[in-house]
Amino acid sequence: MFAEFLQYVFAGLTSGAIYALAGLGFAIIYNASHVINFAQGEFIMIGGMSTATMVAAGIPLPVAAAAAVLVTMLVGVALEKFAVEPAKGADVTAIVIITIGASIFLRGAAQVVWDKEFHALPAFSGETPIAVLGATLMPQSVWVVGVSMAVIALLWWFFNRTLFGKAMLATSFNRLAAQLVGIGVKKVLMVSFALSAMLGAVGGIVVTPITFTNYEAGIMLGLKGFSAAVLGGLGNGLGAIVGGLVVGIAEALASGYLSSAYKDAIAFVIILLVLFFMPSGLFGKKGTDRV
């Protein structure tokens, strides 16, 4: 009984960690630019696919992973440079369409560069399950959660302890303040896309041994990351992390106890309910639009 529950929680935490990383990616870009980057999921896909290809070609995992993160970050920066920056000042609808266009473009490119097949990656440290209170935990799940936590800690340090990070946070409230310390909005935008791409890539790499990946894998992960970000209140980093875990666990419990076919629908049901009753998310600030 309890073991079963725990099993679901483990599964939920694993996917929740990935949603949290994706949600955090949304939050970082949103803070810097008020853009919702619907291509966030493609970062996850590109990270996973690149690593899988390189490992299959005999490159050691750590090298492959580092290279994949770099490639994804380059894609992120290119996306910002060539699609988001030229559309500066466009309305929300336009931005939504641009980033969805980017997502479809990247997916199409992946299909051309790779193929439509699923790609696998061996688990980082074997597949011997660990027994915990009657439930079993796969070592890769520990990797997923551990690496996510490490990345989140790194980000926390960046945003709270470095001048550049603090300035990035400041731009979301006050453009002038950031310029005062000599950090241009353009640079902040670029770094935010690079960081989000990094988050996505890392998530993609650690989760691929569990889920496999193909050119389409990014859509659902991205959309659930978006639900996580909205659930936590757009632009709220901590909110996005909590949102990701909530979505992941709710999904795992629902598919365990209710119906696994509706697993993918859970995130959206939750988000609709939240938006109906709390239109600015769980932790979103409620402001009055200035007129």
Add this chain to the structure above:
Amino acid sequence: MTLLRIESLSKEFGGVHAIEDLSFVINPGTIHSIIGPNGAGKTTLFNLITGVYTPTSGRILLDDHDIAGKRPFELARLGMSRTFQNLQVFFNMTALENVMVGHHLHLDRRFLPSLFRLPAIARRDAEARAHCLELMAFVGIGRYGDADAASMPYGALKRLEIARALAARPRLLLLDEPAAGLNATESREIDEVIKKVAATGVTVVLVEHDMKMVMGISDHILALDYGRKLAEGTPAQVRANQDVVAAYLGAH
């Protein structure tokens, strides 16, 4: 009977008391001006009265009925209409269409007849067109009829908002800095328009920094500072008030 009664009204924005414990009344058929330094809370007061913001506490009574929780469009049905300090023009429409939206409440808004453009709709629309063109001429933008709002100069847009507000046939018209950004000649023309509107029996509430204009046309003036009432009375009384003078000197 008073038209509008404000009772210990307050509005707070995360610690900022934009309006604090404010009470006053507005009598029908008058020009009532609200003055005060930048940030005094004048626009916030307009937003509260017209239902754009909800008060933190206090009451607003229109014809002695509490209008708490009413949305702006419901208040428009009760005879309120306004312009904005920061333009809220429909830039995706023509000037005339902007004014015709102002006339919305007096038009045939049924769904199915609209879909099939029944003759009744077309006829009422033609009448509205003529009426709204007259209003545009009245505020001095007659030549912009079918121009895109997005292509009009600032001064014309300010008047466009007045025409749109008038098209709603309000009993209570609130104008938020209608002369801001206009030159002296244009200001005088707006001045004339306001007087003519008031002469038709419409109660006008005016927020304006142009003191010459305010002192010239107001029946009654309310001076605000930091969301509180500083002074109230006839133009002569307010002008003579030391606190008002001090507030303005301090702010500039």
Add this chain to the structure above:
Amino acid sequence: MNAAMMLAPRTGGLAALALVVSLAPLTFPNAYFYDVAVNALFNAVVCVGLNLLVGYGGQISLGHAGFFALGAYGSAILTGTYGVPPVAALAASAAAVGALAFVVGRPILRLKGHYLAMATLGIGIIIHIVLKTESQVTGGPDGIGVDAFTVLGLAVAGDKAWYWVGAGLLVFAVWISLNLIDSPMGRALRAVHGSEVGAEVVGVDTGRYKVLVFTLSAVFASVVGSLFAHKNGFITPDIGSFFRSIELVTMVVLGGMASTFGAVVGAVILTLLPQLLASFEDYEAMVLGGIMMGTMIFMPKGLLPSLRAALKRRRAAA
């Protein structure tokens, strides 16, 4: 017929459209082309409806394929399983979809921007998943067969017949759309796009108009979905996928937001595109994504309005 007259709505526009759809078959190289043309017409009708919401009302919907699919499945199931006459099934599905849109529209359209995008996207995805999962009723991912469309015993058979149904429906839809946007209701709707608070203070119940047009556009999608199901004879849940919803929005945006004829043009272009790219099938997604980004960056008003603006400038210069 000159271009300016064609671009002017209602005066020449509707007549020009009728003429174009009547004469277009003369240019069709083969019978297969009718099939593509019907799809283009159907997409155009959905887009004319969606444009009322997105282009004129300024409210995004990333879930409209869901309403299309519900209309399609409603007709398929009502006619197939319950033997309801196709016309009644179409009407019942449209009424049900309209009711659903009306009910969810209230809370959803209070949201703005990204939150609205998220909510509509969520509705579309949930519909898609339900259609895939409830295989007892819907046939599941493998799809379901649909009977022919019959009116009073007469079957609409063959792509040619469907072409004329689609053409008639499109002209009707465009007429409705042009009427609506030039009515007090339509102006109120456009005002919502221009400035919500500006519209409210002169008495426009913005929430009501948003919900009405959301419902109307959902009904458009549902009706076309029903017809599509009968025409195709077979449907799968993927007609309601997220990708399809995006495709529909892209058509509207490409042709021109807030332009009824633009929506038609956008729908036709994007329906024909895969045919033109048939030999580059692998690149289809890249091209679609590229069009979405390119349009918004270089021509945010879309094809037709940009063209019209250019014409206006030329005339002013002359």
